[in-house]
Amino acid sequence: MKTTLRTTRLRLAEPLRISRSVMDARDAVWLTIEHRGLRGHGEVVASVYFGLDADTIGHLLTDAGLDLARHPDPESALGALRAGELPADGTPPAVVAAVEAALLDLVGKRAGAPAHHLIGTLTPPAAATARTIGITTAVSAAVRARCLADSGFRTIKVKVGTADPEADLERVRVIRSEAPGLRLLLDPNGAWTVAETRALLPRYAELGVEAVEQPIAPGTPDDLAAIAADSPLPIIADEDAVSIEDVRRLAGRVQGVNVKLAKCGGVHAALRIGELIAGTGTALMLGCLTASSLGIAPAVHLADRARWVDLDGHLLLAHDPWTGIGGTDGTVRASAHAGLGVRPVRPVAPEPRPAQAPPRLRT
Secondary structure (H helix, E strand, C coil): CEEEEEEEEEEEEEEEECCCCEEEEEEEEEEEEEECCEEEEEEEECECCCCECHHHHHHHHHHHHHHHCCCCCHHHHHHHHHCCCCCCCCCCHHHHHHHHHHHHHHHHHHHCCEHHHHCCCCCCCEEECEEEECCCCHHHHHHHHHHHHHHCCCEEEEECCCCCHHHHHHHHHHHHHHCCCCEEEEECCCCECHHHHHHHHHHHHHCCEEEEECCECCCCHHHHHHHHHCCCCCEEECCCCCCHHHHHHHCCCCCEEEECHHHHCCHHHHHHHHHHHCCCCCEEEECCCCCCHHHHHHHHCCHHHCCEECCCHHHHECCCCEECCECCCCEEECCCCCECCCEECCCCCCCCCCCCCCCCCCC
């Protein structure tokens, strides 16, 4: 199997402000695995939060490519990945997820089957996705909420967590007024203290908010569980639910966990998390980073398994270089085409790179 990489810049249609940062673009690295004339693709996006820049991602994917080359076909490589035998120990989950995505894409194409068939779902999943409104003025939020409702969206996720809680409440209030029939999710990105959370949750419940993601800073999951125990709203762990062990500690103690393939390690890891929380009272939310349709597609093939779906990362872009999962009408849909079911808007040409980059030292 041959692997090639390409780095590109994904620019947002407008800056997205959350409680801890403002983002207007992300670097993305595309991995292509080729075998006997067919290609599978995966994507890793750079993330300051996860400590990944494009150069680091490129080196990690190059290492993964050397591991893949030792396998005779993508099917055996996918089996090895799911057994934890590749990529190397310590490879960041976002990189593992991209390698798995490219293998799923390629294996599906070789079998003539869509990715959801490979994980046991016969009907192409489709789900209403939340659409994010970042921290902005109340007037701007009102306009965006109205436009989203008119476009067919049924769920809005509102970013909060500014230094002015009353301004956050007012923004949610006007969104509710402009889109009275829509479900509202709230995401402070860990900006509240425990005391602030307990004071604010009843007020947001009165506004009809359905659930709140990660209200307090990650690192004290017992505090998060204590909040969830008597909260008037479902509490969804996000930054406190990265690995399967994190989820194991919180299963049955919070009402939801936000599973992002880039933080848990891909589709197989997400399925293991789903099995772990089944029957515990903790529901699955599928989330994402800002990414292209290529980066979002693997999660869309899982969308029928989640109570909450927040797969709008591609919808935030000024130009999505991949297509195939929809979403502009508020619903993301897995394709019935083989593999991930996405295709580039323009042909993907690999960057000029050495045929075999030297492996990095692994510690």
